[in-house]
Amino acid sequence: xxxxxxxxxxxxxxxxxxxxxxxxxxxxxxxxxxxxxxxxxxxxxxxxxxxxxxxxxxxxxxxxxxxxxxxxxxxxxxxxxxxxxxxxxxxxxxxxxxxxxxxxxxxxxxxxxxxxxxxxxxxxxxxxxxxxxxxxxxxxxxxxxxxxxxxxxxxxxxxxxxxxxxxxxxxxxxxxxxxxxxxxxxxxxxxxxxxxxxxxxxxxxxxxxxxxxxxxxxxxxxxxxxxxxxxxxxxxxx
Amino acid sequence: xxxxxxxxxxxxxxxxxxxxxxxxxxxxxxxxxxxxxxxxxxxxxxxxxxxxxxxxxxxxxxxxxxxxxxxxxxxxxxxxxxxxxxxxxxxxxxxxxxxxxxxxxxxxxxxxxxxxxxxxxxxxxxxxxxxxxxxxxxxxxxxxxxxxxxxxxxxxxxxxxxxxxxxxxxxxxxxxxxxxxxxxxxxxxxxxxxxxxxxxxxxxxxxxxxxxxxxxxxxxxxxxxxxxxxxxxxxxxxxxxxxxxxxxxxxxxxxxxxxxxxxxxxxxxxxxxxxxxxxxxxxxxxxxxxxxxxxxxxxxxxxxxxxxxxxxxxxxxxxxxxxxxxxxxxxxxxxxxxxxxxxxxxxxxxxxxxxxxxxxxxxxxxxxxxxxxxxxxxxxxxxxxxxxxxxxxxxxxxxxxxxxxxxxxxxxxxxxxxxxxxxxxxxxxxxxxxxxxxxxxxxxxxxxxxxxxxxxxxxxxxxxxxxxxxxxxxxxxxxxxxxxxxxxxxxxxxxxxxxxxxxxxxxxxxxxxxxxxxxxxxxxxxxxxxxxxxxxxxxxxxxxxxxxx
Ligand SMILES: Cc1cc2nc3c(=O)[nH]c(=O)nc-3n(C[C@H](O)[C@H](O)[C@H](O)COP(=O)(O)O)c2cc1C
Ligand code: SF4
Ligand code: FES
Numbered sequence: 001x002x003x004x005x006x007x008x009x010x011x012x013x014x015x016x017x018x019x020x021x022x023x024x025x026x027x028x029x030x031x032x033x034x035x036x037x038x039x040x041x042x043x044x045x046x047x048x049x050x051x052x053x054x055x056x057x058x059x060x061x062x063x064x065x066x067x068x069x070x071x072x073x074x075x076x077x078x079x080x081x082x083x084x085x086x087x088x089x090x091x092x093x094x095x096x097x098x099x100x101x102x103x104x105x106x107x108x109x110x111x112x113x114x115x116x117x118x119x120x121x122x123x124x125x126x127x128x129x130x131x132x133x134x135x136x137x138x139x140x141x142x143x144x145x146x147x148x149x150x151x152x153x154x155x156x157x158x159x160x161x162x163x164x165x166x167x168x169x170x171x172x173x174x175x176x177x178x179x180x181x182x183x184x185x186x187x188x189x190x191x192x193x194x195x196x197x198x199x200x201x202x203x204x205x206x207x208x209x210x211x212x213x214x215x216x217x218x219x220x221x222x223x224x225x226x227x228x229x230x231x232x233x234x235x236x237x238x
Numbered sequence: 239x240x241x242x243x244x245x246x247x248x249x250x251x252x253x254x255x256x257x258x259x260x261x262x263x264x265x266x267x268x269x270x271x272x273x274x275x276x277x278x279x280x281x282x283x284x285x286x287x288x289x290x291x292x293x294x295x296x297x298x299x300x301x302x303x304x305x306x307x308x309x310x311x312x313x314x315x316x317x318x319x320x321x322x323x324x325x326x327x328x329x330x331x332x333x334x335x336x337x338x339x340x341x342x343x344x345x346x347x348x349x350x351x352x353x354x355x356x357x358x359x360x361x362x363x364x365x366x367x368x369x370x371x372x373x374x375x376x377x378x379x380x381x382x383x384x385x386x387x388x389x390x391x392x393x394x395x396x397x398x399x400x401x402x403x404x405x406x407x408x409x410x411x412x413x414x415x416x417x418x419x420x421x422x423x424x425x426x427x428x429x430x431x432x433x434x435x436x437x438x439x440x441x442x443x444x445x446x447x448x449x450x451x452x453x454x455x456x457x458x459x460x461x462x463x464x465x466x467x468x469x470x471x472x473x474x475x476x477x478x479x480x481x482x483x484x485x486x487x488x489x490x491x492x493x494x495x496x497x498x499x500x501x502x503x504x505x506x507x508x509x510x511x512x513x514x515x516x517x518x519x520x521x522x523x524x525x526x527x528x529x530x531x532x533x534x535x536x537x538x539x540x541x542x543x544x545x546x547x548x549x550x551x552x553x554x555x556x557x558x559x560x561x562x563x564x565x566x567x568x569x570x571x572x573x574x575x576x577x578x579x580x581x582x583x584x585x586x587x588x589x590x591x592x593x594x595x596x597x598x599x600x601x602x603x604x605x606x607x608x609x610x611x612x613x614x615x616x617x618x619x620x621x622x623x624x625x626x627x628x629x630x631x632x633x634x635x636x637x638x639x640x641x642x643x644x645x646x647x648x649x650x651x652x653x654x655x656x657x658x659x660x661x662x663x664x665x666x667x668x669x670x671x672x673x674x675x676x677x678x679x680x681x682x683x684x685x686x687x688x689x690x691x692x693x694x695x696x697x698x699x700x701x702x703x704x705x706x707x708x709x710x711x712x713x714x715x716x717x718x719x720x721x722x723x724x725x726x727x728x729x730x731x732x733x734x735x736x737x738x739x740x741x742x743x744x745x746x747x748x749x750x751x752x753x754x755x756x757x758x759x760x761x762x763x764x765x766x767x768x769x770x771x772x773x774x775x776x777x778x779x780x781x782x783x784x785x786x787x
Contacts, residue, residue, distance in 0.1 A: 045542040046697045048737045060736060065542045087733045091702035124726055125706045150695065169537065169695070172520065174705050176695030 006072040015068045022050060022063040025076060032076050033085055033114055036151040037064040038201055040228030041160050047151055049085055049114065052076045060084075086120045094125040095174070096132065097146035098204070104217035105205030111149060128174075135180075137187030140210055141199050143178070148206040150176055154198035161227055166191040167198055178206075200224055239497035240505050241383050244374055251375035256294040258334055259313040260284075263363065265300040265449040266442075266481050267603075272324065273308035279327035280310070287331050296372075299450020301363035302354070304603040306344060311363070318344035349619040350601045355582070357590050358566045359606045362450035367485050370492040373453040379498055381572035385461045386506040389572075394465040395421060398568065400576035402588035407433055407524075407561030408639065408666050408741070410587075410654040416558060419548040420466040423556035428468035430459055431533070431552065431559040434475040434482070435517050435524035438637030439688060441668035443592040444562035446604050448475065448482035451566070452489035456512060458565035460503065461572055463510045466558050471512040474529050476519050486514055521638075521692035525740050526559045528694065539694045540740035561666065563592055583609030587653035587664075597634075597670035600625045607652070614648040617671055628673040632756070636665025638685045638692075639745030641752025642678060661752040663745070678757040679764060682750045683711040689746035700743025703734040707750065714761060720768045724761060728754070 002017040008025050015024035020043070025032050035047035043064040051060040055073035063076070075081075092098075092111060100106045114120075132145035150169070155178065158167040166189055170179045180186045199207045200219050208217045226237050262268075262277040280295045301309045306320035310330065319330060320342045329339035345351075356362070365372040373379070385394050399414030420428060432455060436444040447455065459471045475483055490512055493499040501509040515533050517523045523538040530552045532538035551557025567589060571579045583589050587609035593616065596602050600622035607616060613633055617623065624630050632642040635652075641662030643650060650656050654664050672681065690704040710727045713719040731747035738744045754761060 044696070045739060048697055048699055048739065051737055062542060062739075083729075084733055084737055087730070088698050088737065091698055091706060094706065095702045125730075126709055128705065149698075150701070152696075171695065172522075173690060173693035173695045173701055176701065 004068045004070050004072075006068055006070070006074060008074045009076055017068070019068050020064055021052060021054075021061070021066045021068055021072075021074055024068050025063065025074070030076060032063050033118065034064060035110060035114065035149065035203060036153065038153045038156070038224075040224055040232070041153065041156040041201075044152060044156070047088070047149070049088055051081065051084065053078060053081065082118065085114075085118045089115050089118060089120040090123045090125055092149050093120075093123050094127050096128070096130060096148060099146075102214055103147060103205040104208045104212045104214060105147075106215040108215070108218060109205060110203035130174075132177075135186050136210060137185035138189075138192070138194070138210075139187065140194060141186065141196065142208050142210050143180075143186060144206050144208070145177060146206075147204045148178055149204055150178070151203060152178075153201040153203065154178060154207060157197040157201040157224065161224065161231075162193060162195050162197050164191050164193050164195070166193075197224060197227075241380070241387070244379055244383065247371055247374045248377070251371045256292055258289075258293045258315075260293060260295045260330070261298045261301070261311040261313065261363065262295060263299070263301045263307060263309040264297040265362075265446055266479075267300065267304035268307035268309055269481065271307045271321075275324040276308045276310065276322050276327065279324040280330065283327040283331040286328075287335075289331065289334070293331070293334065296366050297368070298364060299362045299367050300359070300446040300604050302359075302603045302605065303344060303350065303601060305601060306342075306603075309344070316346060318346055320344045348601075348622075349615075350603075350605070350622070353611070353615060353620050354606050355590050355608050356606050357570050357579075357582075358447060358454075358563055358592055359450070359604070360570070361454065362446060362604075365451065367450050367452055368488050370453060370489070370496060370498075373451070377573065378453055378569075379457055379504075381569035382457050382460050382464075382498070383504050385464055385572050386504050386508055391421060391465045391467065394461060394572065397571060397576045398465070401571045401579040402576075402583075402586075403564065403567055403571060403579065404587065404654065405561055406563035406567075406591070406666060408636070408663065410664060413560065413564055416548060416560070417462065417465050419546075420468075420556050420558040423549060425556045427470070427553070427555045428466060429552045429555055429557045430463045430466065430468045430471040431526075431529070431547075431557060432459055432471065432473045432562055432565055433524060433526065433529060433559055434473055434479075434562045435521075435529060436476065436479075436562075436666065437519070437521035437524045437692070438639075438666055438668045440594060440596050440670050441637060441666055442594045443604065443667040445479050445482050446594075447562050447566050447592075448479065449485055452482075452485045453493065454566050454569055455486075455562060456489055456493050456499065458568035459512060460499065460510050461568050462558055462560065462565060464508055466556075468558065469509045469511065471510060472515050472533055472552070473512060474515045474517055474523070474533060476517045478519050483514060483516065490514070520694075521688075522694045522740070522742055525742060527740070529559070530557065539696045540742075542739060563667070584651065584653045586655055591652060591664065591667060593652075593667045593669045595621050595669050595671070598624045598628060598630070598673040598676070599671040609653050610651045612648065613643065613650050613652060616652070616669070617648060621671065624671065624673040628675065630671055631674045631676055632672045632678065632681075634662075634670040634672065634681070634749075635668065636663035636745075636748070637668045638688045639663060639741065639748055640665045640668075641748050642672070642681060642756065643752070644756040647756075661748065661755055663748070677715075678753040678760045679711060679715055682753045683708065683715060685749040686711055686746065689742065693742060693746075694740075697737075697739035697743060699734045700738040700740075700746065703730055703738070703743070704746055706730060707734065707747065711750070714764050717764055717766060719764070720766050722768065724765060 045062040050063040053075040333339040
């Protein structure tokens with residue numbers, strides 16, 4: 001396997017050709033903030049939190065979809081990147097109704113953790129307070145659109161790991177939303193296999209197990225890892 | 239079909255041409271002002287006057303001065319009648335034989351016409367867009383024949399490279415380089431796509447080309463396909479252009495019947511088929527990766543590049559995607575030579591550019607000018623300035639991705655680099671003129687509202703950022719904003735510009751940034767003084783810089 005050598009934050013790193021900057025960084029123990037990325041499903045480069053600086057490239061590049069190249073010099077931390085990341089988080093918090101105090105994922109939420117890690121301690125933008133619904137028609141799961149960050153992770157696990165293609169994105173711009181089948185109540189879906197992968201994939205409290213209350217929603221990502229490892233490495237985790 | 243057949247069609251067409259021709263514009267602009275009825279009554283008037291053997295009433299495409307439509311031109315007399323009503327038909331026909339007519343005549347010696355230079359629009363307003371013979375009579379499809387018979391694909395690419403042609407879809411990427419990249423890609427199935435989505439508000443250049451000269455586009459696409467080794471083409475055109483779509487369908491059918499599309503084009507070992515795909519009018523579907531997703535039947539959202547379409551495009555095959563106007567230049571370059579084309583325009587911007595001139599300007603319509611023509615020539619001479627004695631205040635180019643240049647910058651030549659340096663872009667060719675009654679903050683809000691509505695919603699900075707930018711602009715316009723809001727506005731522009739996934743978000747702040755650059759005062763005038771916020775919630779009030787003053 002051809003190897004590429006590069007530096008990330010000054011640290012020499014070797015990576016396999018075809019790996020992304022994010023993977024190379026993770027292997028080297030360097031953390032880059034991500035939200036739309038989920039190990040095991042294809043990346044879409046949508047949240048823009050993983051943007052990094054690469055020497056000689058004027059644009060910022062999303063680490064999750066940028067392939068390593070020989071002698072690449074990557075910077076994952078700078079004042080500018082920190083400012084951008086905080087602002088992107090501010091935009092997400094202002095966009096829908098993220099009320100941590102009453103959220104099932106309080107304390108275990110990726111959005112919340114990102115805000116803490118990036119030092120986003122206040123929101124300067126006007127909260128939009130959009131009127132969103134909660135879909136609790138499914139027997140086991142619920143979907144609270146107020147807490148959705150449109151990372152599309154649920155859609156991708158549903159399509160590419162479960163293969164059910166139940167979840168999708170509809171609408172445009174700020175009206176974009178996650179739908180079930182042809183925008184039906186989740187409970188009426190004939191394609192949903194109730195596998196629960198979307199619930200495991202969700203970074204916030206938007207998708208949850210029914211019956212969980214504030215801060216009770218625990219996710220078990222190992223379930224996804226189990227399948228992804230089986231598929232990609234052809235081995236079962238025992 | 240080969241060259242001899244082409245020449246025979248041409249010769250027959252010219253031989254049977256009637257001595258007097260009435261050209262009626264039936265492109266969308268004139269159709270919307272009742273041009274169809276004008277043509278029909280002219281037909282009838284010619285019959286009634288018993289002149290059917292002498293006079294041809296021909297439907298043609300855009301004759302440029304759309305604001306004065308319906309337009310009727312008379313050959314060979316060289317008259318342009320304006321705002322023609324169906325009732326005028328009899329007098330116009332009578333005037334052919336020395337009679338009188340009161341119908342308003344256009345001044346063909348006005349700079350609006352004389353400063354134009356037609357390459358892309360050379361047949362527009364001249365030929366009948368629904369008859370392939372009409373195009374062939376204007377030397378149509380000869381360039382394709384030249385390419386297929388006399389040139390290797392590489393030579394075609396070299397010609398395009400040498401001509402200096404750059405993409406007219408907005409970004410101005412060198413067309414020859416793009417072709418060369420696709421040509422050298424491995425892969426048995428390659429595609430050529432024509433981007434006819436034209437979603438900028440106020441822009442109608444591409445529509446005019448499609449409605450006025452559809453075969454020119456097909457010929458350009460076929461030459462491109464031959465050069466890069468593709469056998470399948472798609473034209474992605476928005477559903478809002480029904481006339482363009484219908485003329486394209488007609489043109490494709492005729493080209494197939496004449497052996498100019500399909501297998502064995504012009505009896506050469508070259509196969510090329512073209513299909514039309516109709517977009518549902520989403521601006522973002524003009525972005526190349528979203529457009530390809532849309533053709534594939536997916537949701538029209540952009541994806542990160544690389545991989546670029548040239549490497550991995552439609553159905554994962556190497557794909558060439560060019561704008562309508564870019565492709566429409568190709569037959570002329572092949573026919574007249576790269577050097578001829580490279581001799582027009584400026585050092586880095588070659589050829590001509592078509593603009594849709596609109597807004598607060600006396601002459602609205604379609605113009606094609608050599609690159610490097612100054613904005614002043616376009617606005618003051620050709621467009622004859624703002625109507626009703628108003629002053630031109632600013633010129634907007636590039637639509638929602640572009641910027642507003644103030645009247646003081648009117649001497650700027652239109653070329654890619656000059657416009658970009660001033661914070662605007664060439665864009666696809668919309669040019670909107672504003673007079674002193676226009677509030678520039680309002681203009682910025684208008685374009686931001688457009689971007690906000692058209693954002694696909696995939697990436698955070700564009701989806702949520704345009705909403706907040708719009709809210710901030712709105713706040714400023716309602717006189718509720720303070721200096722701190724303005725600061726936030728600028729910070730957010732910086733974010734959206736540098737972190738969005740695709741060109742829509744990356745350029746959405748441009749109208750705000752350029753109005754801030756040239757009309758900052760208009761923003762400042764609307765700001766309110768900061769209310770003494772409790773120190774705990776905001777920054778503590780700054781001590782006065784000059785306590786005595
Ligand atoms: C939001 C957005 C909208 C676009 N719309 C159009 C369009 O309507 N027509 C077009 O030709 N190019 C459009 N483009 C540019 C295309 O992505 C692409 O660059 C172009 O079709 C390439 O052709 P060219 O090299 O001939 O200019 C758009 C780009 C963006 C980011
Ligand atoms: S910049 Fe806007 S239009 Fe482009 S991908 Fe992001 S949300 Fe969609
Ligand atoms: S993790 Fe890379 S863009 Fe979201």
